[in-house]
Amino acid sequence: MEIRSCITDKPIENNSEDKLKMSRYGNVLSNFIKESDTPLTVGLQGEWGTGKTSMLYMLLEHFKSQNIATSWVNTWEYSMFRSPGETTPAILKGMLTNLKLSCESEGKWTIEEKSKDSVKKVFKFLGNVANQVISNQTGVDIKGATFNEDASREQAEIAEIKKEIALIITKLIEDTNNEYKKVVFLVDDLDRIPPEQAVEVLESLKNLFDVPNCVFVLAIDYDVVVKGLESKFGKKTEENEREFRSFFDKIIQVPFSMPTGTYDMGNLLSEKLISLNIEIPEDLNDSYSNVVKYTIGYNPRSLKRYINSFSLLRSLRNSDFEEDATDFGDNAPDSEDDLILFAMIGVQISYPKIFRLITQVSDIYDWDKGFANKNNIDLEAVKTDIQKYGDNDKLDEDWEQIIYGACQNDVYLKSKVFNILELFNYLRNKFENRPDVLDEKIVMALKFASITNVDDDVNIKGVVEKRGNKTVFSDIKTKIDTLRKELVENGAKKDGIEIKLKTYQNLFETCLAIADEMGTKFEIMSSSVKFDFGYLQNPPKQTELVGIELMRLKDYSNLPKGLISVGVKDAKKQKVAFKVSKDLNYSEFKAFLTLNYK
The missing domain is CATH 3.40.50 (Rossmann fold)
Structure with missing residues (x-):
């Protein structure tokens, strides 16, 4: 069989190509037409x-x-x-x-x-x-x-x-x-x-x-x-x-x-995956079929698009592993990683609003009232509705109620809410007694599932990875756009917002230059930017000063102008907190850190 990277969306042209087992309906309908009056x-x-x-x-x-x-x-x-x-x-x-x-x-x-x-x-x-x-x-x-x-x-x-x-x-x-x-x-x-x-x-x-x-x-x-x-x-x-x-x-x-409800989607899925040289262990065949049932349902065209996205992102993930295995803990992606990647792509395609929530906090089963409040979901009102309609036996956990609440203002999602819940309950049961493993695999899957996401939400465009409860952005521009939006929503003054964001960006660029010279990595997360030598904190609402925590400093008695010591945060890690004003001399700051970082 010829191995391909994707499949085309062509209709079948004869009964021998039927993988959905719909030909029996064609037989009956053709005979009906043959014998019909006109x-x-x-x-x-x-x-x-x-x-x-x-x-x-x-x-x-x-x-x-x-x-x-x-x-x-x-x-x-x-x-x-x-x-x-x-x-x-x-x-x-x-x-x-x-x-x-x-x-x-x-x-x-x-x-x-x-x-x-x-x-x-x-x-x-x-x-x-x-x-x-x-x-x-x-x-x-x-x-x-x-x-x-x-x-x-x-x-x-x-x-x-x-x-x-x-x-x-x-x-x-x-x-x-x-x-x-x-x-x-x-x-x-x-x-x-x-x-x-x-x-x-x-x-x-x-x-x-x-x-x-x-x-x-x-x-x-x-x-x-x-x-x-x-x-x-x-x-x-x-x-x-x-x-x-x-x-x-x-x-x-x-x-x-x-007759979509009778289609053998599992048979079509299996045949298409084999044609793409993607091997699924026999014991996971039902799992893939269940994921399809709970996400795109019984639409053959949607399944073909789904499989193409899976094929592309799976290849990209495997390529990333071959290039640098450290991000994968030196463990090659396995069949369970494939299943979770397939599931997250299904959520991204079918339920983009829910996918956005998962990119905020990947540990779905730990969603709580604080997470609900952050996303304008009134958990108490949701619980009242659930009791009112008698669905409380299916919705007894916070994460289930949050998903239920998130779906209520969308006609389509409202009709699919129990499919979504079935999916995540199924995955949890599949990883019974291994919740940490499931979360790790979801984190890795999100890194790639976001790539083919079609969404105009700025937080999704920039989010490329989830690590526990931490969001990692792909670039500083997306991060700054997100910070600006949050500061406005929190009532910060417009002039003050632009001053502190300019200080923040200049400080980031200086830290980035230092990291490049050291040959070290950095991560742009939701709460801070992590460098080997410290953490650049998000600008606060109340002041124009930007926070930065520096580690393993030999001496910080002679500080450059604009860098203000706040105190030792962690003596064991030699972590010291500083505030940075708009008057900071970035050349002096760079020289200071290069000289004093152990």
């Missing part, structure tokens, strides 16, 4: 990425062996580089064109001469529709395409065109030189074109193609129809929901929701 419209309903196109391909494979003529139309392709009003006529014309091409590819378009005049009339009509749109810059008006003023004559013209379409289909079915018994139009990607255009296409199909011997299989999301009808009925409410549903029911006689 005209008939079947709606494949499902949100983005649930396998509608794959189902169409599976139906197409069946129809090819069942004496059924087919026409595949990708509506999105017809909408490209066309104005909205031109799209519908192009799609309708494409349906007949593709029917002819499909039959010709099988050597069964046996009515070329018999249908020539009818095809010409239909194409001319649709051309008039498009021309009228271009001329008047208006929406599609099937009735106005004949340019007749008399309404009755317009209706007659539409009826005549519909008759011509029916005649084409009838001649194809009745011709003894082929074995076709029915025509099926497979209409894909209606939910990728603007909703109002999708509704326009549906109405036009009903007006012109609703003829005997025809079945339409439409891949569409009901929510797209709702959005497309808002210009007619307004926003959907409980009062007008019947109008939306009535329109949908008039167009689609047989709704078929994609």
Whole structure:
């Protein structure tokens, strides 16, 4: 098998490629259509990425062996580089064109001469529709395409065109030189074109193609129809929901929701990971399936994106280990590290708000009232709600209640709150009696999971790693932006904020130059910047002075201007606290520290 670094988001094109075990539904649906009365419209309903196109391909494979003529139309392709009003006529014309091409590819378009005049009339009509749109810059008006003023004559013209379409289909079915018994139009990607255009296409199909011997299989999301009808009925409410549903029911006689709940996501996951040369121990297969169930759910497209992110970040992590194993405690990442990385990516993709909380404090199971207050979550109010709704047996720990509270103002998260709780309870049980190991693995996973995070929160953009309860930033700019925001929120004066932040940045740059000369590392954490020779503290709200703690000083009796001794913090570590004013001479400070640091 060819080894790849990622997988593409392509639908399957035949039943042999089915890893989700959805082909049984395709078999039943294709037989239903084969035996159905006509005209008939079947709606494949499902949100983005649930396998509608794959189902169409599976139906197409069946129809090819069942004496059924087919026409595949990708509506999105017809909408490209066309104005909205031109799209519908192009799609309708494409349906007949593709029917002819499909039959010709099988050597069964046996009515070329018999249908020539009818095809010409239909194409001319649709051309008039498009021309009228271009001329008047208006929406599609099937009735106005004949340019007749008399309404009755317009209706007659539409009826005549519909008759011509029916005649084409009838001649194809009745011709003894082929074995076709029915025509099926497979209409894909209606939910990728603007909703109002999708509704326009549906109405036009009903007006012109609703003829005997025809079945339409439409891949569409009901929510797209709702959005497309808002210009007619307004926003959907409980009062007008019947109008939306009535329109949908008039167009689609047989709704078929994609059976995502029955998909074998574990089978698809396993096959895709193997194709990427990622080996999962057999005893962890169920764990990966559970993580998928609790995060992205049963959406095949989302799973492929998920796996690609995992493949990239896993490779990056392994590369980092090969370059410098010290950050990993000299222990190579193992299968459990893979599982936790996979889980944190799932949280980052599916629940970014919860992911933001974890980047603040990685030890989820130690979240407490103080953490809740910091994130504007009223823990007492949450507990009252939980008791009110009778869910207290599932939410008896602070961390669970904080997650519950964080989800209540978001409609999506509110519906997924118990999935999130199930995930973290599952992981805790998986690492039973090893909570420290779990926390260490979460810390390491967060370092990499943040890389593919799509989030406009400044604290997430700069956070690259979690170490216990300490946040590590990727750069000083992000840290200073965060400090500025916190000082403003705490009521510090604007002028004072800029003075102390300028002092802070200058002091950081001086310390960084010293660290570079010493060849030592540093870390930008939430509470301080850690150097080998000391800690640069966050600027306080009340004063313009910035704090710094220096260690292992031989002598600090002769201080440079602007460096003020506060006292010994830790005699054993020879840690001395200082305050730094805006008047500090940074060259003198650098010389002082270089001379006196042991």
